[in-house]
Amino acid sequence: MNGSQRYIGGSIPERFVEVDAARLLLILHHFSAPCEEQLKLGKFFPERDVERHFTPEYKLPKLDFLVRYPGYFAYELIELHRLNIASANNPDDVQREVHSILNDREPELRTQPFRRFWYGAHERLNEVEAWWHARGLVYARIERRSDGKPQKHYFLTNEAQLVADKLIQAVEHAKWYDNRIRLIQQFYDGLSASDIRNLQYSHPTYRDAQLARTIPDLPIREVIAHYQQVFGKPLKLIEEATDVV
Amino acid sequence: MSSEPILNLETLIEKVHSGFAKKFQEQISLHDIRSTLSTVHLADPPARSASHLSIVRLEISGSKTLANEEHPLPIDYAQDFGPGVNVLLIEDNDVGKSSILKTIKFALTGDDGDYDADVKTWITNIRLWFSLNDEQFLIAITCSPESENGLGVLYEGPKGIELEDDPTKSKVVFRAPDRNELQESLRRFFFDKIGLSRLAWAVPGAKDQDAPSEAGTTWLTYFQALQIPDGSDKYLLCDKEHSFGNQEGLIFSTFLGLHLVEQLNWLGVEASKQSKLEKSTENERKTLQSRLADLEKQETDVKDRLDKMKRDLAVRRKEFVDEGFQNRITAVQEMIRDRLTQEESCQREIADAADSLSFLRSRETQIKELIALKLHFTGLNVSLCPNCDSEVSTEELEREQNEHLCRLCNKPANDATPDEIAVRRSEAEQITEQISLEEGNRKQLRQQAEALRNEVVQLRKDVEVLEASVKAKLTQALPTEEEDKLRDKLLREAGQLSSQILSTTHRLKEFQEVGAFDESKRRILKKARDILQTEASRRNKELLESLSRLTQEVAQQIGAESITDVTCSELGTVKLTKHGEVVRFTGIKNQGERMRLKLAFFLAMMRLGCKVGYGRHPGFLLVDQPGSAEMVPEDFQALATVLHSLDEADEEHIQILCFTARPEFTDATRQERVYGSQSGKFAF
Numbered sequence: 001m002n003g004s005q006r007y008i009g010g011s012i013p014e015r016f017v018e019v020d021a022a023r024l025l026l027i028l029h030h031f032s033a034p035c036e037e038q039l040k041l042g043k044f045f046p047e048r049d050v051e052r053h054f055t056p057e058y059k060l061p062k063l064d065f066l067v068r069y070p071g072y073f074a075y076e077l078i079e080l081h082r083l084n085i086a087s088a089n090n091p092d093d094v095q096r097e098v099h100s101i102l103n104d105r106e107p108e109l110r111t112q113p114f115r116r117f118w119y120g121a122h123e124r125l126n127e128v129e130a131w132w133h134a135r136g137l138v139y140a141r142i143e144r145r146s147d148g149k150p151q152k153h154y155f156l157t158n159e160a161q162l163v164a165d166k167l168i169q170a171v172e173h174a175k176w177y178d179n180r181i182r183l184i185q186q187f188y189d190g191l192s193a194s195d196i197r198n199l200q201y202s203h204p205t206y207r208d209a210q211l212a213r214t215i216p217d218l219p220i221r222e223v224i225a226h227y228q229q230v231f232g233k234p235l236k237l238i239e240e241a242t243d244v245v
Numbered sequence: 246m247s248s249e250p251i252l253n254l255e256t257l258i259e260k261v262h263s264g265f266a267k268k269f270q271e272q273i274s275l276h277d278i279r280s281t282l283s284t285v286h287l288a289d290p291p292a293r294s295a296s297h298l299s300i301v302r303l304e305i306s307g308s309k310t311l312a313n314e315e316h317p318l319p320i321d322y323a324q325d326f327g328p329g330v331n332v333l334l335i336e337d338n339d340v341g342k343s344s345i346l347k348t349i350k351f352a353l354t355g356d357d358g359d360y361d362a363d364v365k366t367w368i369t370n371i372r373l374w375f376s377l378n379d380e381q382f383l384i385a386i387t388c389s390p391e392s393e394n395g396l397g398v399l400y401e402g403p404k405g406i407e408l409e410d411d412p413t414k415s416k417v418v419f420r421a422p423d424r425n426e427l428q429e430s431l432r433r434f435f436f437d438k439i440g441l442s443r444l445a446w447a448v449p450g451a452k453d454q455d456a457p458s459e460a461g462t463t464w465l466t467y468f469q470a471l472q473i474p475d476g477s478d479k480y481l482l483c484d485k486e487h488s489f490g491n492q493e494g495l496i497f498s499t500f501l502g503l504h505l506v507e508q509l510n511w512l513g514v515e516a517s518k519q520s521k522l523e524k525s526t527e528n529e530r531k532t533l534q535s536r537l538a539d540l541e542k543q544e545t546d547v548k549d550r551l552d553k554m555k556r557d558l559a560v561r562r563k564e565f566v567d568e569g570f571q572n573r574i575t576a577v578q579e580m581i582r583d584r585l586t587q588e589e590s591c592q593r594e595i596a597d598a599a600d601s602l603s604f605l606r607s608r609e610t611q612i613k614e615l616i617a618l619k620l621h622f623t624g625l626n627v628s629l630c631p632n633c634d635s636e637v638s639t640e641e642l643e644r645e646q647n648e649h650l651c652r653l654c655n656k657p658a659n660d661a662t663p664d665e666i667a668v669r670r671s672e673a674e675q676i677t678e679q680i681s682l683e684e685g686n687r688k689q690l691r692q693q694a695e696a697l698r699n700e701v702v703q704l705r706k707d708v709e710v711l712e713a714s715v716k717a718k719l720t721q722a723l724p725t726e727e728e729d730k731l732r733d734k735l736l737r738e739a740g741q742l743s744s745q746i747l748s749t750t751h752r753l754k755e756f757q758e759v760g761a762f763d764e765s766k767r768r769i770l771k772k773a774r775d776i777l778q779t780e781a782s783r784r785n786k787e788l789l790e791s792l793s794r795l796t797q798e799v800a801q802q803i804g805a806e807s808i809t810d811v812t813c814s815e816l817g818t819v820k821l822t823k824h825g826e827v828v829r830f831t832g833i834k835n836q837g838e839r840m841r842l843k844l845a846f847f848l849a850m851m852r853l854g855c856k857v858g859y860g861r862h863p864g865f866l867l868v869d870q871p872g873s874a875e876m877v878p879e880d881f882q883a884l885a886t887v888l889h890s891l892d893e894a895d896e897e898h899i900q901i902l903c904f905t906a907r908p909e910f911t912d913a914t915r916q917e918r919v920y921g922s923q924s925g926k927f928a929f
Contacts, residue, residue, distance in 0.1 A: 019611070108603040130632075135628065
């Protein structure tokens with residue numbers, strides 16, 4: 001197995017820049033907004049043609065965590081319903097998505113470990129940003145703010161949107177990412193970056209993960225137990241999905 | 246009286262001791278004899294005349310209910326009696342003559358047991374005046390219908406006075422609130438006045454182990470010498486019912502005034518008690534021995550049963566142990582543990598396989614994703630330098646194409662994308678194969694785990710079966726509830742039997758220790774009694790000769806000439822000689838002869854009492870229906886003549902009240918002492 005180390009959830013630390021660039025591009029594609037005129041006045045605004053904009057930087061790994069940990073995502077969907085978040089009020093929607101995630105064995109097949117740093121899930125994106133930049137897709141710019149704290153902004157070119165659309169159409173894996181990101185957008189639409197972070201921190205497994213180590217995946221039985229507790233009925237899985245329970 | 250000196254106690258003691266065989270003289274000391282005989286008094290009491298009892302007047306009141314009368318009729322009977330022979334003559338039966346006699350007896354003794362039941366309820370008051378020598382008495386009895394107990398009062402006062410109406414001229418001797426007290430008070434009164442003593446006889450204990458006790462003669466016992474009841478010719482003095490314990494002899498001995506009667510009686514009673522005690526002791530000893538043997542047998546039986554239970558239980562336990570259940574269960578449980586360990590190991594391998602599969606599947610997904618994305622991005626050109634943000638020039642593109650130098654850094658370019666993809670595809674294929682192998686391996690592991698689980702289930706069933714067998718066998722091996730109860734019962738029985746055996750053995754030992762002294766006492770008493778009998782015989786000689794002479798005189802007077810001699814032993818046993826042969830009273834077959842002889846004996850006894858120092862009979866006699874069915878009118882006439890001659894001879898010393906339906910007895914006394922009915926044909 002190329003001497004690779006095994007991790008919980010069957011993930012490996014080896015990263016592939018094309019995979020990260022594609023997945024994060026799709027997140028930016030869905031969560032970015034058109035550049036406002038005021039933004040264009042900033043010194044950090046690129047001199048090249050850009051169409052859309054995404055900030056703050058730390059929101060990106062929070063959203064990426066939800067994509068890379070389907071088990072946590074399923075748990076948080078139930079939690080959103082329990083917390084009466086408007087987007088998750090419909091129990092049928094939540095139950096359907098949780099069933100789908102677990103029956104498709106996503107926690108086993110789709111989990112990609114994330115390292116934990118000071119502010120939770122975080123990875124350096126230098127390679128990805130360079131990959132984007134070299135291909136004229138996304139430009140990263142630092143804003144020197146008056147409070148002294150720099151803030152990174154991602155600017156998406158028109159080419160980036162075209163590439164993303166083509167990617168979704170052409171590559172099956174990208175379609176899955178696209179669907180998952182849309183689902184995240186559907187349920188987390190009204191939540192701020194800090195809300196999302198707080199939700200993730202509310203889970204001990206996440207909160208207590210050691211620095212610089214990968215965040216352990218959530219045992220499926222915890223999701224099942226939470227489902228039973230919140231919805232008052234058992235979560236029935238298809239037989240193939242029970243292997244990992 | 247013989248001139249030989251009267252025996253005293255010390256002489257008696259010496260005679261008793263010297264009378265023993267040498268062997269017993271060594272065993273029984275003079276001290277033992279003195280201790281045993283210390284209460285014997287050998288001096289004769291002062292000579293005295295017998296008190297003469299005479300009925301003066303009888304009053305009976307109450308009311309009677311007759312079958313042919315609608316209402317109760319009052320009873321108001323009053324009759325004066327004179328000295329000598331008195332005859333109550335009513336020439337019919339069942340008219341109340343005997344009730345008059347029974348009333349007199351009731352008033353003098355307190356015993357109303359002879360009354361007919363109806364008559365008993367009729368009488369409410371009885372007043373009987375009587376004299377003892379010169380003393381006058383009135384006994385007044387009230388029979389309350391509300392109470393079974395009558396109230397009796399004995400007054401002392403002059404004859405002819407209404408004693409109760411003039412308490413200054415009379416005094417109350419006693420008041421008896423109930424019947425028992427009345428009987429006891431009358432006993433004390435007459436014993437004192439007539440000079441009787443309470444002679445006794447020994448009776449066995451109620452149970453074998455009880456010591457014999459004494460029964461004493463009552464006034465009622467002695468009263469048998471003062472009456473000749475109707476139909477009493479079959480016995481001399483006491484019928485069978487009253488002859489127990491030589492009462493007849495005691496009565497004769499007393500009324501005849503025989504010497505040493507009380508001492509002989511005491512010695513006899515003590516000897517009898519000792520004998521009975523010895524007999525009862527021997528009986529008890531035998532009973533105890535028998536009981537001990539029985540108890541020991543029972544104990545042996547109980548112990549045998551307990552031993553058998555123990556042996557049976559041991560056999561059952563051995564059978565249980567021999568089955569080796571514990572080893573078999575341990576072996577199976579060991580197998581279960583082994584299979585469970587194997588299954589656990591299997592499950593761990595399955596879990597590892599699951600992890601591997603997850604890892605491989607995840608990796609496969611990632612590789613395939615990488616391949617797809619790499620292929621997709623192949624056509625996406627690098628147009629800017631991410632470092633300086635400069636655009637890639639046409640020259641740099643041509644250089645890269647022609648010289649294989651990087652368009653950005655100008656270093657040799659690795660156009661290896663197709664090879665890398667091939668490597669990744671190969672890797673993906675390997676992973677797919679590995680997944681297939683892992684899945685097969687996991688399937689096998691699962692089958693293996695299931696087989697182990699099934700085996701464990703089967704083994705647990707085996708254990709259950711074994712445990713059930715153990716339980717069943719153990720139930721057989723252990724004592725049942727019934728056996729436990731039986732064992733407890735037998736143990737209790739064994740304990741009780743052991744205790745009883747100990748107690749019985751102890752009592753038997755006691756018998757052996759105390760038996761020798763009792764035997765000595767019995768010998769002393771018997772020897773002393775023999776000596777005293779001889780002494781009594783010597784002292785009674787003159788008295789008994791007088792009795793014999795008097796009896797023969799009367800017998801000849803009343804036509805019993807065949808009786809040639811009458812003797813009486815020191816103990817009151819009467820023997821008759823008829824035509825030279827000694828016969829018993831009951832041995833005389835002729836009923837009339839027996840009646841005559843009986844009357845002669847009574848009269849002789851009464852006459853003897855008239856002499857100072859000769860007897861104590863009070864000279865009073867009640868005769869109910871003298872004669873018998875076998876007697877012809879001439880016999881009755883002869884009997885009446887005898888009575889008449891007695892009346893003339895001893896009128897002042899005797900009183901005979903004769904109750905009869907025979908007209909011949911009109912001649913038994915003077916005309917004024919012949920009384921008739923006072924209520925029509927009835928006596929009262």
